[in-house]
Structures are given as C-alpha cells and as structure tokens.
Amino acid sequence: MSIAHKLRKFSTCDISDGLLNVYDISTGGYFPNLTAISLPPSSSLVGTAYTVLFAPMNDPRPAVNYIDSVPPNSVLLLSLEPHLQSQFHPFIKITQAMYGGLMSTRAQFLKSNGTVVFGRIRDVDEHRALNHPVFAYGVGSCAPKAVVKAVAINVQLKILTSDGVTQVIYPGDYVVGDNNGIVSIPVQVIDIQKLITYIEKSIEVDLLVTEDIKNGIPAKQAQKNRRSVLKQYI
Numbered sequence: 164m165s166i167a168h169k170l171r172k173f174s175t176c177d178i179s180d181g182l183l184n185v186y187d188i189s190t191g192g193y194f195p196n197l198t199a200i201s202l203p204p205s206s207s208l209v210g211t212a213y214t215v216l217f218a219p220m221n222d223p224r225p226a227v228n229y230i231d232s233v234p235p236n237s238v239l240l241l242s243l244e245p246h247l248q249s250q251f252h253p254f255i256k257i258t259q260a261m262y263g264g265l266m267s268t269r270a271q272f273l274k275s276n277g278t279v280v281f282g283r284i285r286d287v288d289e290h291r292a293l294n295h296p297v298f299a300y301g302v303g304s305c306a307p308k309a310v311v312k313a314v315a316i317n318v319q320l321k322i323l324t325s326d327g328v329t330q331v332i333y334p335g336d337y338v339v340g341d342n343n344g345i346v347s348i349p350v351q352v353i354d355i356q357k358l359i360t361y362i363e364k365s366i367e368v369d370l371l372v373t374e375d376i377k378n379g380i381p382a383k384q385a386q387k388n389r390r391s392v393l394k395q396y397i
C-alpha cells in the first residue's frame with residue numbers, strides 16, 4: 164500500500180500524536196487557523212506539497228503560471244510573503260482572495276487532491292460543487308491581480324502562526340487535512356514508515372482504551388495501561 168493510501172486512514176490528530184510522541188515536534192505538524200471551506204463529507208485531503216509564493220505586484224520578479232503545472236496527487240499550497248502575514252486574525256494583511264473556482268477546476272482536472280490557501284479564497288460554492296477540498300484562512304470577493312501575484316513555485320513557505328513562531332512547509336512534504344485542520348509531515352527530517360507504524364499501533368491502542376472506558380475503567384488508568392506498549396515504537 165502506498166504511503167498516501169496509508170495516510171488516508173489517519174486523522175490529522177493521529178498524525179499529530181505521532182509527530183509529537185515519536186519526534187518531539189511540539190506543534191504536531193499542525194498549521195493553525197485554516198478552516199475547511201470545502202471538504203466532501205467523510206473524506207480527508209492527502210497529498211504531497213506543491214507550493215506557490217505570492218508577493219506584492221511591485222515585486223521585481225515576474226509573475227509565474229503555477230496553475231497549469233499542478234502535479235497529480237499533490238496538495239496545492241498558496242502563501243503570501245511573510246511581511247503580508249499576521250500573527251493575529253485574519254492572519255493576512257490583504258483583503259483580496261488569492262484563489263478561486265477556475266483554479267480549483269484546473270487543479271482538479273490535473274488530478275491534484277486539494278488546495279490550502281494561507282489567505283482568502285473566493286467562489287466558495289464553486290469549490291463545493293466540484294467536491295474539491297479547499298482550506299483557507301477566510302473568504303473574500305475580490306480577485307488578487309491589483310495587489311499580489313504568484314512569483315515562485317516549489318519553494319519553501321514560511322508561515323507565521325498564532326504564537327509568533329514561523330513554521331515552514333517544504334515542497335514534497337506530505338500534507339493532510341480533515342475537519343480538525345491541516346498537518347504537514349516533514350519528510351526530510353522524519354522516517355515516514357516509522358511514523359506510520361507508530362500511528363497504526365496508537366490507533367489500535369486507543370480503541371482498547373475506548374473499550375476500557377466504556378467498561379467503567381478510569382480514563383487515566385486505561386490510558387496508562389494500554390499505552391505503555393507504544394514505547395517500543397518510539
């Protein structure tokens with residue numbers, strides 16, 4: 164079974180547990196403040212990161228066409244340069260929407276699995292009608308062309324988060340999204356097979372904890388007893 168196939172069985176919470184418990188990644192790989200604007204019921208988003216950086220119109224770099232080269236099985240990630248981001252709601256300093264329904268139509272045609280926008284999107288109903296997963300900080304109505312343009316593809320994206328810390332997504336990282344939000348798995352620094360094995364075990368264990376709790380065993384005790392077996396997978 165492919166890695167993407169296995170990841171599809173996990174929730175973002177399962178993955179964060181793995182990144183925290185096995186690799187001491189204190190964020191659990193979570194990128195905060197994104198909401199699922201469009202996510203078909205009982206589904207999740209899984210794919211490898213295809214990144215696009217947006218900069219102000221007066222940036223010396225020429226505009227690039229990112230949408231016609233979206234790779235299959237990717238998650239398309241759009242972000243603004245750090246100085247256009249904010250630590251506080253609404254997390255970006257422009258009011259225009261960076262992404263719309265035509266872009267989702269093209270990305271879906273090219274077999275991308277979904278899109279994450281660290282900014283606003285528009286054409287909400289179109290993404291939903293397409294059943295194309297789209298996550299964003301928020302929504303808007305105006306196109307972006309008067310204020311920002313795409314300037315780089317497959318570069319690292321630096322994302323300013325609510326605690327003032329900048330988290331990075333690298334092209335090729337695995338990105339997973341569900342109703343809890345978006346998690347990225349930094350494939351350069353972790354052993355993904357080891358992570359998957361740990362998560363599979365931890366899901367098994369949590370099912371046993373659930374059973375114990377339903378049988379009246381105190382939660383703390385059930386967790387302690389059942390989870391001790393996970394140490395050997397760390």
Ligand SMILES: O=C([O-])CC(=O)C(=O)O
Nearest residue numbers: 262263264265266306307
């Ligand atoms: O016009 C734009 O810049 C984006 C848009 O609405 C779309 O992709 O549908």
Ligand code: NI
Nearest residue numbers: 263264265286
């Ligand atoms: Ni549109």
